[in-house]
Amino acid sequence: MLSRIRGALLAPGVAAVMAILIAAIALLISRNNPLTAFSAMWDNISNAESVVLIINRAVPYYVSGVAVAIGFKMNLFNIGANGQYLLAALIAAWAGSQVTLPAPLHVTFILAVAVVVGAAWASIAAILKVTRNVNEVISTIMLNFIATGLVAFLLTEQFRERDTGSLIAQTPTLPPSARLPHLDWLITWTGIDLGNARLLGFLPIAIAIGVAYHLLLNRSRFGYELRLSGLNPEAARAAGVNPKAMVFKTIVLSGAIAGLIGMHSLLADPQFYKYGDQFPRMLGFTGISLALLGRNHPAGVAAAALVWAMIERATQPLSRIGIPQEIGVIMQGAFLLTAIIAYEVVKRRNDANAAAQAAAMSQSVTTAEPPHTAQLPGGGS
Amino acid sequence: MDSTAAYAIELRDIVKRFPGVVANDGVNLSVRSGTIHAIVGENGAGKSTLMKTLYGAHQPDEGMILVNGEPQRFRSPRDAIALGIGMVFQHFMLARNFTVWENIVLGQEPRRRGRLDISGAKRSLDELGQRYGLDVRPDDLIADLGVGEKQRCEILKVLYRGAKILILDEPTAVLVPQEVDELFASLRELVAAGSTVIFISHKLDEVLRHADAITVIRAGKTVGEISDPHSVTARDLAEMMVGSQLPTPETRTSTVTTHRALEVRELTVAPEPGSIKDRVAKVSFEVHRGEILGIAGVEGNGQSELVAAIMGLEDSVGTVLVDGLDINRLSTMQRKARGIGYIPEDRQQNGLALELPLWENAALGHQHSEPYAKGRWMNRSGARQRTREIVRRFDVRTPSIDVPAFALSGGNQQKLVVGREMMSEPKVLLASHPTRGVDVGAQAVIWDILRDARSAGLATLLISADLEELIGLSDRLLVMLRGQIVAELDPATVTPAMLGSYMTGVH
Numbered sequence: 001m002l003s004r005i006r007g008a009l010l011a012p013g014v015a016a017v018m019a020i021l022i023a024a025i026a027l028l029i030s031r032n033n034p035l036t037a038f039s040a041m042w043d044n045i046s047n048a049e050s051v052v053l054i055i056n057r058a059v060p061y062y063v064s065g066v067a068v069a070i071g072f073k074m075n076l077f078n079i080g081a082n083g084q085y086l087l088a089a090l091i092a093a094w095a096g097s098q099v100t101l102p103a104p105l106h107v108t109f110i111l112a113v114a115v116v117v118g119a120a121w122a123s124i125a126a127i128l129k130v131t132r133n134v135n136e137v138i139s140t141i142m143l144n145f146i147a148t149g150l151v152a153f154l155l156t157e158q159f160r161e162r163d164t165g166s167l168i169a170q171t172p173t174l175p176p177s178a179r180l181p182h183l184d185w186l187i188t189w190t191g192i193d194l195g196n197a198r199l200l201g202f203l204p205i206a207i208a209i210g211v212a213y214h215l216l217l218n219r220s221r222f223g224y225e226l227r228l229s230g231l232n233p234e235a236a237r238a239a240g241v242n243p244k245a246m247v248f249k250t251i252v253l254s255g256a257i258a259g260l261i262g263m264h265s266l267l268a269d270p271q272f273y274k275y276g277d278q279f280p281r282m283l284g285f286t287g288i289s290l291a292l293l294g295r296n297h298p299a300g301v302a303a304a305a306l307v308w309a310m311i312e313r314a315t316q317p318l319s320r321i322g323i324p325q326e327i328g329v330i331m332q333g334a335f336l337l338t339a340i341i342a343y344e345v346v347k348r349r350n351d352a353n354a355a356a357q358a359a360a361m362s363q364s365v366t367t368a369e370p371p372h373t374a375q376l377p378g379g380g381s
Numbered sequence: 382m383d384s385t386a387a388y389a390i391e392l393r394d395i396v397k398r399f400p401g402v403v404a405n406d407g408v409n410l411s412v413r414s415g416t417i418h419a420i421v422g423e424n425g426a427g428k429s430t431l432m433k434t435l436y437g438a439h440q441p442d443e444g445m446i447l448v449n450g451e452p453q454r455f456r457s458p459r460d461a462i463a464l465g466i467g468m469v470f471q472h473f474m475l476a477r478n479f480t481v482w483e484n485i486v487l488g489q490e491p492r493r494r495g496r497l498d499i500s501g502a503k504r505s506l507d508e509l510g511q512r513y514g515l516d517v518r519p520d521d522l523i524a525d526l527g528v529g530e531k532q533r534c535e536i537l538k539v540l541y542r543g544a545k546i547l548i549l550d551e552p553t554a555v556l557v558p559q560e561v562d563e564l565f566a567s568l569r570e571l572v573a574a575g576s577t578v579i580f581i582s583h584k585l586d587e588v589l590r591h592a593d594a595i596t597v598i599r600a601g602k603t604v605g606e607i608s609d610p611h612s613v614t615a616r617d618l619a620e621m622m623v624g625s626q627l628p629t630p631e632t633r634t635s636t637v638t639t640h641r642a643l644e645v646r647e648l649t650v651a652p653e654p655g656s657i658k659d660r661v662a663k664v665s666f667e668v669h670r671g672e673i674l675g676i677a678g679v680e681g682n683g684q685s686e687l688v689a690a691i692m693g694l695e696d697s698v699g700t701v702l703v704d705g706l707d708i709n710r711l712s713t714m715q716r717k718a719r720g721i722g723y724i725p726e727d728r729q730q731n732g733l734a735l736e737l738p739l740w741e742n743a744a745l746g747h748q749h750s751e752p753y754a755k756g757r758w759m760n761r762s763g764a765r766q767r768t769r770e771i772v773r774r775f776d777v778r779t780p781s782i783d784v785p786a787f788a789l790s791g792g793n794q795q796k797l798v799v800g801r802e803m804m805s806e807p808k809v810l811l812a813s814h815p816t817r818g819v820d821v822g823a824q825a826v827i828w829d830i831l832r833d834a835r836s837a838g839l840a841t842l843l844i845s846a847d848l849e850e851l852i853g854l855s856d857r858l859l860v861m862l863r864g865q866i867v868a869e870l871d872p873a874t875v876t877p878a879m880l881g882s883y884m885t886g887v888h
Contacts, residue, residue, distance in 0.1 A: 234731050235732060358793075
């Protein structure tokens with residue numbers, strides 16, 4: 001078990017070192033001192049407040065990563081998580097503001113609306129794929145544009161808050177019954193001072209999504225058939241899996257989870273509690289990188305989301321000391337690329353070892369025991 | 382290059398180790414120039430390691446390689462190609478959506494004035510083809526070709542790159558007898574023109590008929606070098622390969638009953654788009670309890686579609702009954718639940734997910750039934766337990782049930798597939814090429830399994846390109862040609878040659 005974890009961490013470890021080196025080179029080329037930059041970055045993440053802020057930032061990333069990962073497991077590329085979550089967040093924000101319900105029900109209602117909208121929007125791509133064989137990469141990218149336009153239209157024409165006379169288009173702010181309480185007590189209870197940071201309340205739901213994803217993928221029949229379809233669609237078909245139904249269900253499921261990406265901001269972040277022009281707009285694309293980096297593994301994607309958030313948090317103060325903040329994006333990109341290469345190298349090594357072991361096994365048996373009855377029908381085979 | 386050297390290739394005491402295993406432990410090989418040389422051995426004996434050494438895919442840890450009498454070191458396949466060594470792989474490496482000539486010149490395109498010299502490429506191809514009797518039409522699409530033609534393309538590809546020493550990995554595994562004869566006729570032409578051919582095979586008859594010399598490998602060592610194939614029999618060779626005496630084939634008594642386990646009535650599979658010929662045309666037959674019904678036919682005459690239609694994987698018209706019950710409207714999964722076992726023709730493509738561990742592969746196709754599943758959830762401990770049983774009962778040689786399926790040799794993969802189907806105790810078994818590409822040991826195990834199941838009452842539909850296997854195992858034989866059943870033969874009286882002529886429609 002320990003050696004397996006060590007093996008799993010080897011590739012990302014190497015990739016992290018490479019990413020730091022590449023970032024250092026980029027800093028040197030742009031005539032900045034890498035050491036100054038790195039120490040400023042470290043200072044900005046090495047305190048309890050920052051850790052909480054990193055977790056807050058990582059939570060929606062994680063949901064996004066899981067949404068994309070579930071499609072990847074079947075070789076389906078849901079590039080449309082972005083459109084799915086924006087539309088879901090807008091409609092859920094509006095629907096939530098139109099009802100009066102007790103707290104747990106209110107939150108559940110909004111989550112359900114988001115899931116349904118995300119799934120419904122994704123189902124367009126799923127139907128196109130299943131009936132007309134339209135590549136889901138193309139259709140989901142196109143649907144992103146349509147979703148963005150649709151969100152802008154709905155927000156300005158239908159769902160905006162009317163009675164305030166405000167010029168800003170935004171949905172009505174959700175009442176307290178629709179908000180997820182923060183979790184500071186989890187940390188302050190240990191005596192750690194959090195400063196101004198709050199641990200936002202969507203974290204348990206994100207963890208539940210991760211656990212559900214794990215159970216579905218690795219313990220359920222559906223997950224088995226999903227992985228099978230991804231690894232070898234022909235064999236899956238021969239094993240009685242209906243490929244079209246599988247494609248449909250997977251895209252819709254990915255969309256359903258994508259619908260939840262915006263819920264952290266909507267239900268748990270005091271900055272929002274509504275959908276407006278400040279609402280995060282690109283979370284769905286980040287999920288693609290995170291699914292790749294985390295190898296579609298429930299824990300791997302979580303680690304990737306934390307690293308991503310950490311890099312972003314770390315590079316925030318750089319512009320104040322005259323170093324371009326974009327170094328963070330360079331680090332993220334370099335990390336992703338080198339990690340993918342490193343994964344492949346490690347995988348090939350492991351594969352070769354497994355094959356050699358099995359070969360050793362069959363040989364040692366061949367020489368140790370009398371071989372099995374070899375018969376030659378009709379004097380030759 | 383010194384073409385007058387006595388030996389085109391010599392390997393001396395080659396040792397190749399992998400972590401935890403010595404794959405080659407003293408292999409010697411001497412291939413005379415201008416001969417056809419066969420290498421035989423069970424799967425796992427170290428043949429593929431040897432091939433890779435010859436082809437420069439890896440370097441041996443010890444020993445020497447001499448090419449035309451000169452010691453050589455191959456750092457990569459490029460070095461081997463530069464010395465005129467070309468490899469024809471068992472699994473074709475051709476781009477399906479490219480034409481024949483495009484595939485052959487790919488990577489070494491002839492240019493004229495900076496542009497691709499298409500007519501020049503086709504011309505040199507025609508010349509090569511005519512000289513060696515390797516008949517191909519340069520403008521055909523690879524996807525439209527039969528196995529034999531694809532193989533000719535692979536050989537031409539190697540020749541086009543100037544190879545004088547050709548290595549062929551199980552070249553006849555996928556061919557029918559007539560194609561095999563054509564292949565060896567071409568190889569003869571090549572040898573007559575000064576080339577040297579090395580081939581690996583499981584088919585001992587063919588080795589004896591066509592090879593000028595034979596090297597036998599067992600457990601990573603050379604155990605026999607036969608310079609005159611006429612001095613040995615297939616039996617001698619087989620005994621050298623497995624290292625012990627073989628039992629004589631037992632005579633079998635018929636276990637056929639009158640109970641119809643599988644009935645197929647007027648089954649028709651519609652033509653492919655662009656064609657007007659039904660792929661399966663009104664085929665009717667029945668398989669009884671305790672009977673093995675063999676279907677012979679040149680590949681591509683509707684056998685695969687017939688099996689796919691019975692499994693519900695291909696749309697069809699007609700009736701299929703299992704134990705008298707109509708299964709036409711059932712899904713593949715429901716058909717399996719009705720007691721149809723299925724050994725697909727290509728285990729890697731249809732029978733396994735190579736990256737999954739063995740225990741998850743054992744559940745493949747049975748993921749809805751005990752002990753692999755409990756309702757909507759997989760039953761991990763049940764599946765693992767059952768897999769251990771399969772591994773034990775069907776002699777799957779593996780370090781554990783957690784290794785990925787790709788780590789196993791072809792024979793062991795196939796035993797896993799066969800075992801998995803047998804463990805669910807089907808009433809009807811559709812066995813497509815059950816021993817294709819497996820070694821003699823595994824082949825014998827699989828034959829035994831099929832025979833035992835037959836005596837226990839299983840109705841088996843056997844489709845195979847191995848005519849000896851068909852004749853040896855079947856109680857009745859049908860011949861399929863262009864989607865139709867054209868003959869019913871008695872395996873007790875038919876010879877492979879006769880069968881071959883029925884299969885090609887000469888009869």
